[in-house]
Amino acid sequence: MNTDKVIACLKEMGFKPKISKFDDKIVIQKLVYLLQLKGIKLGFDYGLYVRGPYSPGLTKEIYLKKGDFEQLRTKEKLSPKEAEAVQETKAIFGEKPALLEVAATYAYFAYEQKRDAISAYKAVKRLKPFFSAVQIAIGVNKAKELLYRPTQEELEMLRKELAPWQAAAEEDMRFLK
Amino acid sequence: MDSDFLSLIEESKGLNSDVFSLIRLQLLANLAVTGPDGATYRELKAWLELSDGALYSNLGVLKKMGYVKSEEVKIGDKSLTSYQLTREGMGEWHKVNNWLRQFLECGGRK
Numbered sequence: 001m002n003t004d005k006v007i008a009c010l011k012e013m014g015f016k017p018k019i020s021k022f023d024d025k026i027v028i029q030k031l032v033y034l035l036q037l038k039g040i041k042l043g044f045d046y047g048l049y050v051r052g053p054y055s056p057g058l059t060k061e062i063y064l065k066k067g068d069f070e071q072l073r074t075k076e077k078l079s080p081k082e083a084e085a086v087q088e089t090k091a092i093f094g095e096k097p098a099l100l101e102v103a104a105t106y107a108y109f110a111y112e113q114k115r116d117a118i119s120a121y122k123a124v125k126r127l128k129p130f131f132s133a134v135q136i137a138i139g140v141n142k143a144k145e146l147l148y149r150p151t152q153e154e155l156e157m158l159r160k161e162l163a164p165w166q167a168a169a170e171e172d173m174r175f176l177k
Numbered sequence: 178m179d180s181d182f183l184s185l186i187e188e189s190k191g192l193n194s195d196v197f198s199l200i201r202l203q204l205l206a207n208l209a210v211t212g213p214d215g216a217t218y219r220e221l222k223a224w225l226e227l228s229d230g231a232l233y234s235n236l237g238v239l240k241k242m243g244y245v246k247s248e249e250v251k252i253g254d255k256s257l258t259s260y261q262l263t264r265e266g267m268g269e270w271h272k273v274n275n276w277l278r279q280f281l282e283c284g285g286r287k
Binding site: 051 | 207208210211212213214216219220221223224225250252253256259
């Protein structure tokens with residue numbers, strides 16, 4: 001578990017949490033989950049519990065290192081690639097707990113359990129019926145925006161579709177030389 | 178096997194039999210995971226698929242036994258009730274959890 005790196009991520013986001021606030025702890029839990037799915041190695045184990053994807057280990061660290069979290073004290077530095085992933089996540093979600101909660105729950109089913117989109121969506125609705133249909137739709141779309149990776153098949157289709165354009169561009173380049 | 182079972186019976190005398198209902202065990206198990214963060218009423222209701230009556234009355238029993246406490250929390254602009262296990266609740270859950278594991282091991286042997 002790299003708690004220092006979690007704090008570095010929060011620092012990169014400019015998010016200074018107050019650990020007594022319920023909202024802020026939701027933001028940390030769900031952000032860490034999504035950042036891990038995005039490829040940042042933070043080392044926290046997550047399971048699906050009553051709160052959605054949740055890491056009891058992270059909760060322990062948050063309470064143990066409350067001061068470090070609240071003051072954003074860390075010795076860890078993010079790589080440019082990691083900082084970019086954090087900035088992208090910030091641009092998509094901000095610090096909105098409801099959106100993060102829906103997105104993280106959808107991500108658990110769609111990207112971790114690898115369920116199809118409809119089944120993942122239904123599972124979110126079953127676990128989070130207290131969110132409006134609009135909140136769920138936005139949260140799901142934002143999770144897709146953050147985590148969607150085209151399959152090899154889709155990349156191949158895209159390559160074929162763009163092949164004539166690519167050839168034309170190359171032809172133009174030759175002509176310009 | 179017999180002596181194991183006898184010691185299990187002896188150990189069970191130290192447990193609070195009032196927590197041995199499916200809903201109460203599910204509540205204790207789930208709240209034990211979230212520790213000091215607890216879980217809101219709406220999360221518990223959705224997760225366990227319970228009616229308001231069943232959830233409210235069982236939380237009430239656990240509160241009365243001193244195993245669960247509640248507090249008001251803010252999520253966005255909403256004020257919600259969050260439930261956490263007390264130290265006693267966590268202790269009881271650990272006892273019950275250990276006992277159930279032993280019980281299953283004992284019953285599972287041929």
